Amino acid sequence: MALANNTSSVDPGIKVELGRRYRFSASHRLHNASLSEAANHEIYGKCNNPHGHGHNYILEVTVSGPVDPATGMIANLADLDAFVERQVLNDYDHKSFNQDVPAFRNVVPTTENLCIDIFRRLKTFPVAKLERIRVDETGNNSFEYAGDNTEGGQP
């Protein structure tokens, strides 16, 4: 096998991204305490059920960067997996967003808001640039977020 550090064929005009999927299961209740019971029921419907409900979420994380010729990788999956586990999954999996995750004490845990919180937690990944995240709440609902500098500034 020839030396695995030949970069001559890498076209700098081609951008490469790496996408990885993770799963977590959690419960939530969509409820805004500043609204009336009737308004909450009107807006959130069955998601306003007082005792909450849950989903099997799928989180897709996409990062970009140069492919290291020594490893063939943008980021070592072991590093990415460990980072996502530490930054997101440990806090999210098998938890109640409303009660267990401080970011949602006063923020309604819609999947839109989950995306913003997850992006804020992952944007410090030291190995590669976080491009975007996608969260599938169910097989029919998915949300994407690529950051807009407001993440972390939620009310």
Add this chain to the structure above:
Amino acid sequence: MVLLTRKIEFSASHRYDNPNLSPEENRRVFGKCNNPHGHGHNYTLEVTVEGDPSPITGMVLDLKDLKELLDREIMQRMDHRNLNVEVPELAGKIPTCENIALVIWNLLEPKIPAGKLHRVRLYESADLFADCYRAAASNGHAPSRKAGK
């Protein structure tokens, strides 16, 4: 502009090993992907082309041509092969998802009408994929809400 995607599946084996690193370093960096006898995946390749539909044919690109191109350039080269030893374009490279996707981009781009190749996405498994884009042309992967609640 319309995007058109064709999907193919191929199965291949590979091994991650950098001859410049010691056996211990290879095991540390690549983990079980360094297993001396290799392992394999069912890869799924999505090739997306872009363009305006021809007023005559209504097509961005003739799918039959794209199917034949993918069969000739990718299936015959990679399906049921050992990527380390049977694919010359990967010689000297670690056959990661990133590098295979780049090789596929470089094989396809010259054979597709200029500017039409939008994205190459290669899934190694349902939970891992690499994307290639022409950076200047189309990294406008705008975040979007895909469905209502």
